[in-house]
Each structure stands twice: as C-alpha cells, then as structure tokens.
Amino acid sequence: MEEEHQDKEQSETVRCSEPQSHCSLDEPDSLQVANTISLENSSPVKLDCSTEKPCRSSSDTVKDIDSTNGPSEPEPEPEGPEGDGMSTRSSELSEVRTGEENGPSSQPQGTAYEEDQPENVSDSASTDNTLEDSSEFVVTVLARGSLEDQGEGPSSALSEASSPVQAQAPSHRDEDVTAESWRRHRKHVFVLSEAGKPIYSRYGNEEALSSTMGVMMALVSFVQSGDNTIRSIYSDEHTVVFMQQGPLVLVSVSCSRQSEQQLRSELLYVYNQIVSMLTQASINRIFERKKNYDLRRLLAGSEKILDGLLNLVDSDPSFLLSAVHCLPLASSLRDSLSQILQKAITPNLVFSILIAKNQLLTIVQEKTVIEDTRLEPADLHLLLNLIGASSAFQAGEIWTPICLPLFNPDCYFYAYISYLDPPECTVCLLLLSTDKEAFYAVADCKRKIDEGMRTQNALRSIARAQSYSASQVGVSDLRHFMYKPFDVPDNHRQLTQFTSPEMEAPYSSEEERMRLLDLYRYMHSRIHSSSRPLKLIYHVAERETLLAWVTSKFELYTCFSPLVTKASAINAITKLLRWIKKEEDRLFIRNPPKYSTTPNPSKGSRGGKGGSDRQDTTDNGFLSLL
Amino acid sequence: MSEVRVRGRAETGLKFHGETRALRVKMVLLGSSGVGKSSLALRFSKDEFKASAPTVGCAYLTQVVCLHDATLRFEIWDTAGQEKYHSVTPLYYRGAHAALVVYDITKRESFIRAQLWLKELEKQYIPGETEVVLVGNKMDLPDDREVSLQEGRSLAERGGLLFMETSAKSGEQMNELLLTIGSNPEHKIRIMQLLERNRV
Ligand SMILES: Nc1nc2c(ncn2[C@@H]2O[C@H](COP(=O)(O)OP(=O)(O)OP(=O)(O)O)[C@@H](O)[C@H]2O)c(=O)[nH]1
Ligand SMILES: [Mg+2]
Numbered sequence A: 001m002e003e004e005h006q007d008k009e010q011s012e013t014v015r016c017s018e019p020q021s022h023c024s025l026d027e028p029d030s031l032q033v034a035n036t037i038s039l040e041n042s043s044p045v046k047l048d049c050s051t052e053k054p055c056r057s058s059s060d061t062v063k064d065i066d067s068t069n070g071p072s073e074p075e076p077e078p079e080g081p082e083g084d085g086m087s088t089r090s091s092e093l094s095e096v097r098t099g100e101e102n103g104p105s106s107q108p109q110g111t112a113y114e115e116d117q118p119e120n121v122s123d124s125a126s127t128d129n130t131l132e133d134s135s136e137f138v139v140t141v142l143a144r145g146s147l148e149d150q151g152e153g154p155s156s157a158l159s160e161a162s163s164p165v166q167a168q169a170p171s172h173r174d175e176d177v178t179a180e181s182w183r184r185h186r187k188h189v190f191v192l193s194e195a196g197k198p199i200y201s202r203y204g205n206e207e208a209l210s211s212t213m214g215v216m217m218a219l220v221s222f223v224q225s226g227d228n229t230i231r232s233i234y235s236d237e238h239t240v241v242f243m244q245q246g247p248l249v250l251v252s253v254s255c256s257r258q259s260e261q262q263l264r265s266e267l268l269y270v271y272n273q274i275v276s277m278l279t280q281a282s283i284n285r286i287f288e289r290k291k292n293y294d295l296r297r298l299l300a301g302s303e304k305i306l307d308g309l310l311n312l313v314d315s316d317p318s319f320l321l322s323a324v325h326c327l328p329l330a331s332s333l334r335d336s337l338s339q340i341l342q343k344a345i346t347p348n349l350v351f352s353i354l355i356a357k358n359q360l361l362t363i364v365q366e367k368t369v370i371e372d373t374r375l376e377p378a379d380l381h382l383l384l385n386l387i388g389a390s391s392a393f394q395a396g397e398i399w400t401p402i403c404l405p406l407f408n409p410d411c412y413f414y415a416y417i418s419y420l421d422p423p424e425c426t427v428c429l430l431l432l433s434t435d436k437e438a439f440y441a442v443a444d445c446k447r448k449i450d451e452g453m454r455t456q457n458a459l460r461s462i463a464r465a466q467s468y469s470a471s472q473v474g475v476s477d478l479r480h481f482m483y484k485p486f487d488v489p490d491n492h493r494q495l496t497q498f499t500s501p502e503m504e505a506p507y508s509s510e511e512e513r514m515r516l517l518d519l520y521r522y523m524h525s526r527i528h529s530s531s532r533p534l535k536l537i538y539h540v541a542e543r544e545t546l547l548a549w550v551t552s553k554f555e556l557y558t559c560f561s562p563l564v565t566k567a568s569a570i571n572a573i574t575k576l577l578r579w580i581k582k583e584e585d586r587l588f589i590r591n592p593p594k595y596s597t598t599p600n601p602s603k604g605s606r607g608g609k610g611g612s613d614r615q616d617t618t619d620n621g622f623l624s625l626l
Numbered sequence B: 001m002s003e004v005r006v007r008g009r010a011e012t013g014l015k016f017h018g019e020t021r022a023l024r025v026k027m028v029l030l031g032s033s034g035v036g037k038s039s040l041a042l043r044f045s046k047d048e049f050k051a052s053a054p055t056v057g058c059a060y061l062t063q064v065v066c067l068h069d070a071t072l073r074f075e076i077w078d079t080a081g082q083e084k085y086h087s088v089t090p091l092y093y094r095g096a097h098a099a100l101v102v103y104d105i106t107k108r109e110s111f112i113r114a115q116l117w118l119k120e121l122e123k124q125y126i127p128g129e130t131e132v133v134l135v136g137n138k139m140d141l142p143d144d145r146e147v148s149l150q151e152g153r154s155l156a157e158r159g160g161l162l163f164m165e166t167s168a169k170s171g172e173q174m175n176e177l178l179l180t181i182g183s184n185p186e187h188k189i190r191i192m193q194l195l196e197r198n199r200v
Helices: A002-011 A028-038 A081-088 A122-125 A134-150 A154-159 A208-227 A261-278 A279-287 A302-314 A316-321 A332-343 A377-389 A439-456 A458-464 A511-527 A566-587 B039-045 B081-094 B106-124 B149-159 B174-181 B186-196
Strands: A110-115 A187-193 A198-201 A233-236 A239-244 A248-254 A349-356 A359-366 A399-404 A412-420 A427-434 A477-483 A536-542 A547-551 A554-560 B014-015 B023-030 B057-067 B072-080 B098-105 B131-137 B162-165
Touching: A081 A412, A110 A332, A110 B039, A134 A302, A187 A208, A187 A261, A187 A302, A208 A239, A208 A248, A233 B039, A239 A261, A248 A261, A248 A439, A261 A279, A261 A302, A261 A316, A261 A377, A261 A511, A261 B057, A302 A359, A302 A377, A302 A511, A316 A377, A316 A477, A316 A511, A316 B098, A332 A349, A332 A359, A332 A439, A332 A458, A349 A377, A349 A439, A377 A427, A399 A439, A399 B081, A439 A458, A477 A566, A511 A536, A511 A547, A511 A554, A547 A566, A554 A566, B023 B081, B039 B072, B039 B098, B039 B131, B039 B174, B057 B081, B106 B131, B106 B149, B131 B174, B149 B162, B162 B174
Parallel strands: A110 A536, B023 B072, B023 B098, B098 B131, B131 B162
Antiparallel strands: A187 A198, A187 A248, A233 A239, A239 A248, A349 A359, A349 A427, A399 A412, A399 B057, A412 A427, A477 A554, A536 A547, A547 A554, B014 B057, B057 B072
16 A cells, blocks of 8 residues: 555656547548438538547547457447457547456556646536537437438437536436427437337437437448447537447437446446346347347336436446445344355255345355356346336235346346345345246245344344445545455455445535536546546545545545645545455455355355255256356 | 225125135236236235336235135236246246236227237146136226227137126225135136145
C-alpha cells in the first residue's frame, strides 16, 4: 500500500487530453453509408468531424483499430464470426477494445489530476465532446427512414436532437413515442432482430417504433455489407451504441454521458437476460429456421423483466463493477447459514443461494460438478432480477427453467425460488438444479433449510443484519465508497464482490443518488478507458471530491466532501483500507463453501475434501449440460 | 387491492385444516397468459385477490381442504401462460388428477388457446385419468364478454368435461369450482379411486 501511494505521487500528472484524431464514423465507407441512408440529408459531413477536436474525454472515445484479439470485454462477449472478421478490417467504425477490464495494472499507467476541471461530469465530458451533429444526424436518418417507410411519422419525434434531461418517469409500454417526453429519456434501449423486427423497446411500444427499428437495422446491415461493423455514433448530446449478438441487434441511445464501453456492457446484460429466459441455442435455432420470426411471441410478458433490469443497471453499481454486493454479516453467522445450506442437498443440486434484502447472504455450490467454475456476478445479477419479477412472494414456491448465460448460454438450470419468512418475504432461497424433475427433492431441501433456520433462530439474526454507514468507518469527510477486491486473498476463483455503505445524506434523494452514481460511472470510464487507462484519479467536482484508485489488488472509488484536501483524502483512504481489512470477514463472503456428494464436515471447504455419507451424485446429469 | 370474499367457505361445506394426513390431489392450471390462473390459485389458497405479475415458470402451492368426509391436500401447479414456458409445461401436468383449463371470457383468443390446451391434454392422457375442467374466468366483466356462456358450455360438453365460469376477483363461483372438482358425485368417486392409489 505504501509503495502504491508513492507510485501515485510520482506519476501524478495533469490529465492530458491531446487531441486524438479519431471518430467513430470517419471512414470513407461509412460516409457513403451515411449518405446513402440519409438520402437528402445534408449533415453527413458532420460525421467525419472531430479530427480537429477530441471526442469527449479523449481516453473514452478513441477508436482503437486493433485486431480483434484485444484480450477482453468486461464480459466474454461471444462475437459472431462475421463480427470478428469485420472488426479486423481497419476501419474506425469497428472498434476492438483492449483488455482494460482484465488487468488495469498491465496497462500503460497514468494518473489524472483534475483539480481544475469543470465541476461535474457532464461539464467535463462535454468540454471535449464535439461530434456535434452526428447523433442528431443518425437520429434524423432514422426518422427520415421511417418516414419514407411509412409515410407517417410516429418516429419523426426523433428527428430533433433532444437536450439531456433527467430520467423520466418509469417506462410505460403505451407511451407516446412522438412525445417530447419520450425523446428526452436518458437512455433508450432497443432490441431488434436481424430482419429488423422490433423485439423490445425500453420506452414506448415496439410496434409504434417498428419503422425506426427497421432503419436502425438498415444502418447496421448496410455497414455490414461493406464488410464492416457499426459500433457507435457520438454527438454532443447522445451516444448511440450498436451491438450484434447472434441474430439480435441491440442499440443504446443514451445521453447519460456514460462511456461506450459501459453502454456496451449494459447491452450485454440485456442480451444475456434474454438468453437467461430462452437460451442462446434456441434463439439462434429459431432465427435460423425463420429469419423474420417475431421474438416478442416468446418474450411476451417479459418486458417487465427487461425494464426492471435496465432500472437496476442505472441504479445499482453492482452492474457497473461486475461484482456482487453481499450483506455484511458476522462471519460466524454467515458460516452457520452456509452450513445449513450444505446440509440440505440432493443429487443434481448445484447452487444454493441465500438472499436478503436483495443482497447476497451466502452461496454454496456443488464442488465436483463445478470444479473450476464459479458463478459469474453477471449471472447472479440476472438471476436476482428475475426473482424480483417472479411472484414467489405470493405463490409460495416457484420452479422455473433458467439459463445462466455466462455459465452456459445454451442450457437450462431449474431454479427453485421460495421465501423463508412469509409474509414479510425478505429472505429468499434459491436452489439451482440441473434436473428438471427434481422439484420435490429440491423442495424437500427447502424444508430442511427451514428447519435448520428455525433451530438456530437464524431468521432473527438475518433480520438484524444491516448494511453500514460510511460514518462507521470513522474517517471524516468520507461520504461514500465502493471497494472491490480482485481476489479475496485466501480463496482463489472467488465470486467477485464489492462492498459499499448505504448512500446517505446528501445522497438520500433519488436524484442525488443518481448524480453520485453518474460521477462514479465517469470515474470508472476513465479508469477503464481503453486507450488510456488510469490508475488514479483525483476529481474535484462542484459538490464533492472523488478519488478513484485501481491497483492489482483492488478497485476503489471514494467520495469526499468538497472540503477535503488531497493530502487528507489520501490519508483517509489509508484509514479506509485499514478499516476494510479489519472488517473483511464481515463484509465479504470469505470461504464460499462447496459440497461434493456430501455436506462438508467443516466450513473451510476450500481444501475440497468432503465425506461421502450421501449417495453419489457423480452422475448428476450435469455433463449433459456441457 | 385485496378484497375479502363475501361468501364464507363454511356455507359451502369447505373447511380448512392446517396439517393432516390427506389425500393428495395434484391439480394443474393451464391457459394463456393473463387469463387469471394465478389469481384463481390465490383465491383458492388464501381467499384473496391481488394484482399479480405474470408467473415465471411455474408456481407451486398447497392447500388442504376438508370436503365432507375426506381431507384433500391440493397440490396446485400454477403454470405460466407465456409461450416461452410451453416446452416445460408437460413437466407440470404429468400425473395431474385435475387439470383446470382456464380462459378469459373477455378474450376470444384465450378461448381458442384453451381448445389447443384441451387437445394437448387429450393427446397425453387416457380419458379418465385426469379430471379436466374448462374454466371461463373473469365473469365479473360481463360488458367485455367475448365468449358466451353457451359456447364454453358446449365446448365442455363435446369433450365430456366439467365446465364453470368463475371470477377470481369477486370470488364468485369459486367454491362451486372446488365442489365441482371434488364432489360431483360421479367424478368424486372417480377422483377418490384415483386418490386411493396416492394415499400419503
Ligand atoms: N376482472 C377480473 N380480473 C381478473 C380476474 N382474474 C384475474 N384478473 C386479472 O387478470 C390479470 C392476470 O391475472 P393472472 O392471475 O396473473 O393471470 P395468469 O393466468 O396467472 O397469467 P400468467 O401467469 O402469465 O400465465 C391480473 O391483472 C388480474 O388482476 C377476474 O376474475 N376478474
Ligand atoms: Mg400466473
């Protein structure tokens, strides 16, 4: 820690933003595309602007023209074969990221010092942002297209660029897509099929937007026909991000000032949530068989699940950090909960998960089956979102097929969902089996768990468990933080977790909370910039001061009152890290227990030795999943 | 949102027991999304009506009912009507003693789907194995009615099924539905025979 401080002092430099000549759409090809689609539109020139001015914070928007083997996206992003091929072509339309999420420490390092920066994210972002009219342009293109398409313009609403505005009221399917309020949503998300058929729109009815989506698809496929892939379009107001996943195209139109990378990872969450309900294999099969299949048939009733996901993505930093938030709990209590779960197993049960107040209490997993695997945070997020949408709180017990896309996008697990504390319904049990016939056996595990909880009075203890307040850290000026260790020391391949206190005053209102999250998102995008990742950022905003720091061991975002000095902030962080170290056992799941065919006799199950007083589950049907 | 049901169960001779050795009746609810299967299940198990979200997968509830001289432990499989879950629905209706095929009297399409469900059940079962009841729900919305009582009844008659219109919202005809399943003399005997094999 000491030396890292050192490191920081030395490498601290004024953030440089040398203009980089780049832009998402300045290849001749793309101009043609633009021209063609926009037809009489005169603004395409705007598209290859920005060679003279840097795009946004330069580090965010550089379009790397690497070959496709840039190590990774935040999540493994299954690229279609064509997708890969195209991105190898050097075109600034296609962008391949370098692996910033994987190894910040292996990246060229830098620090940014922004004391003189404009006060808030949107300001500092927009200072650099210059692709003035391109989103307006795309948007106009889209609108025109649909006008020509239909001769009437529900989507002409899109034709004027909107001003950035706070998120509007929650979505309604029947929202008027021609209304100003529709246009002003902070972030639109559209899902369409390759045939241009609408599948989902976050706001408004997909039907009303079908011509708009058709034009989006036209844009995508036109660029594709030129052996290229459209990735994003920038303007001062909007970022439009395109992502193709198999036969589906996902589009984000955002004025949230998030980085393209962040928006892309959000689109991936949306895609994966769809996969979690249908599986990738069946989506692909369906569209192979019938190119213009209307996927809404299969997704009918699931719009709320996607709506809910997008609201969570906006409001819950778990998604940004790709990490799981667990409820602080005395480690002895957590261990005994794990033991209760471990004792209630049945063949083919692979994960037992206990959740309270939407946060993870503990997770226990079958060992032999998933020797080298762990549950990915993203899979857990999707699962939690689905649970939120289920009516288990009314129904008692739910048994449903569900796919964990990152675990295996092509196969279903069967999830048993039930609350342990009706009628309050705050403690949720989630059991995942690979056997669809196992309902009764799995439901029986729940009875055992119920019993175990009762004898230990565990529900009472869980009810008392609470998140904590930043003030408990005892560091003045520290208002909030998010801390994500890369590996909990004594357990490799641990579920990625983060810890964070409650957001309290001055971040108690919805709006303020969002503002803080936006600041974090901004810091995150700088840290993870593909072109110029940073290790440390000290950012003085108008109403707070933020410090983000990434090392090989952790990623940390802190928020201080504006009065803090740099020296005291650094001092505070040292104290904070010490506090976290001290509280580690309570804040994180340290030893996620595993069971093999039998409940492990001891909680320290990392060694992986399990007794064998239960029947063998080696033939647990799991192999058929792979 | 919940309404208390006007008519008490006592009047109709139904009593509820907490825990008892009972005959197990596996009952499955089938039908399009939104016809009110979960609402019927909730009315049945808790005698409540609440706004509900579309069911994910399948919801499992149990309810013990004392019917005259027998104690029945209903295991209710409230399936999801959404098409994406159809491939797994057989999982739930296999071995059911009673299948309620539900449609919404205000949605003709749901009536058409109900007929498809009936066909599917027919394919799967030897007649007599499963008691099938055709249920037209939302009878509290007569103004929006798209499927007449007569249509429902004659569809049921053609297939030799029981038939009933209900409202999960008002609770109308709910007890009758239960009685129909459990106590129609002819069917009761048949159910009892089936149940004998399943004594818990
Ligand atoms: N007026 C009226 N509304 C009803 C009645 N039963 C259900 N509803 C409403 O119809 C809607 C759908 O009801 P659900 O019970 O969720 O429908 P479902 O058949 O379970 O739907 P899936 O779970 O998607 O298959 C809800 O808004 C209910 O409030 C009824 O008898 N009368
Ligand atoms: Mg339902």
